[in-house]
Amino acid sequence: MTERAAPFYCPYCGEEDLEPYVTEEESHGWYCRSCARAFRVKFLGLGVRS
Numbered sequence: 001m002t003e004r005a006a007p008f009y010c011p012y013c014g015e016e017d018l019e020p021y022v023t024e025e026e027s028h029g030w031y032c033r034s035c036a037r038a039f040r041v042k043f044l045g046l047g048v049r050s
Helices: none
Strands: 018-022 028-032 037-039
Touching: none
Parallel strands: none
Antiparallel strands: 018 028, 028 037
């Protein structure tokens, strides 16, 4: 993950108290200190309206 993909708030509780979260499997994510949840941000691609 690059620095550009940093979220501004937690998608679960909406708080901004986030810190980087790295596990042993090298999966990078974010940890919310407010609600104690870890999550990942993934870019899926550009979509085309049909």
